[in-house]
Amino acid sequence: MVTRNAEYKLHIPSQTDNLELIRNFVSGVAKKVGFGNEDINKIELALDEACTNVIEHAYRDLDKGDIDIAIKVDYQKFVILVTDKGKSFPFKELEIPDMKQYLAELRVGGLGVYLMKSLMDEVEYHSEPGVKNEVRMVKYFLNKD
Amino acid sequence: MVTRNAEYKLHIPSQTDNLELIRNFVSGVAKKVGFGNEDINKIELALDEACTNVIEHAYRDLDKGDIDIAIKVDYQKFVILVTDKGKSFPFKELEIPDMKQYLAELRVGGLGVYLMKSLMDEVEYHSEPGVKNEVRMVKYFLNKD
């Protein structure tokens, strides 16, 4: 029996050597709530990308920082909130690459947000500058159970 | 390089089908901070026992509850705090079984706290009745690094 309507939270230092723990956490919860392997892999990668950005950009100039990951599950959807207290950025102005052009020009980097958007059903960014920044990603349960 | 001086937290619904996630969380952190396999296994089992007790005793009569697990690591020790908001119990009055007698009498159950104490260097229980209960377990780093 799959249990939904629950909240899982992980609080973890902002370091790349914690990405594996973060992936294991989210894939464990995603498996538990009934996602298949393909969706589990997508969710895992999307969260890795979101956290990598927090580590490498939001906390770039800081010695230390923490990442808070909250997973809220209800009967329709799987919501991941990634919160940091580092630097904010203008998410809406971010230029999402056209992959054909990207590859033709042999560009490097700048694929994280593109991946997040491709892998999840919804990706949003909210910032209260100086307080916290939050990435919100949603995956809906479809044709499941 | 092993990073110490950090805090990891997991917030999770009080259900036995979350024990696997809990074990993966703590063994991931224990591995990361440099414990060997034998210690990782001990820490994993001790936390399973502490959480099983919260699920089966502290929240026994409640439909729902949450467990908060905090791991605080510094250069000397690995501290696990397990917090619940369920029923408290008189930890100090608990009779710890004499295993010889226990086995001779073919007794059943009542091994959880005994195991926690055998596996960890320190085990304490604090309760603020009606507010929260907390199990605190410590494992020291010895002859490591």
Next chain:
Amino acid sequence: MSAFEVRRKDADTVSVLYLKGYLDAHTAPDFEQALQNLVDENRVCIVVNMEELSYISSAGLGVFMGFIEDIRTKGGDIKLAELTEKVYRVFDLLGFPVLYDIFEKEMEAIEKYKEG
């Protein structure tokens, strides 16, 4: 989800239960049920093969303790075989080897029933 599985093999008067995965408070009821079925069928010469058991907590140990008296009264036993080092360490920590026959190989446990 298949975090834990019990398979069963009946060989003559001996029944072998193969445990696989994680035996904890969540999965212990499955193991309990498998033992209960054996008792109900009066098949009380039991070997528990733990070659593929990767984890056991006190909830799992409790299942052994919960059945041993009844099964021995009925003239049977629960013998353990092929424990990994990790799982053996938990049994050993609690002194279980005093109470349970533990064998390296499943075959040895089965033979033991035939001898006695």
Next chain:
Amino acid sequence: MSAFEVRRKDADTVSVLYLKGYLDAHTAPDFEQALQNLVDENRVCIVVNMEELSYISSAGLGVFMGFIEDIRTKGGDIKLAELTEKVYRVFDLLGFPVLYDIFEKEMEAIEKYKEG
């Protein structure tokens, strides 16, 4: 910790890098270093065998993109071989098969260099 490993095998003019484990922002520098070493030795006919690679994120993909131009300018290439389905899906999602030769078998990738 060995969450990620790169091994290397030189066969004639071709060098094969074997990736194992998780290629993410933490481990990408190891892969980068292995490619840099090859470039420094002017060994630019490269096959990356990903049979044992269980995970890749954009940090890993970035390493491929970071070297491909320089390596092709030098007359070499990075060819990919033996991707698991999970890893292939990430490459595919981003359209990488347009830019990189991907082979089922390492041998095929090596042969391709020999052909010319």
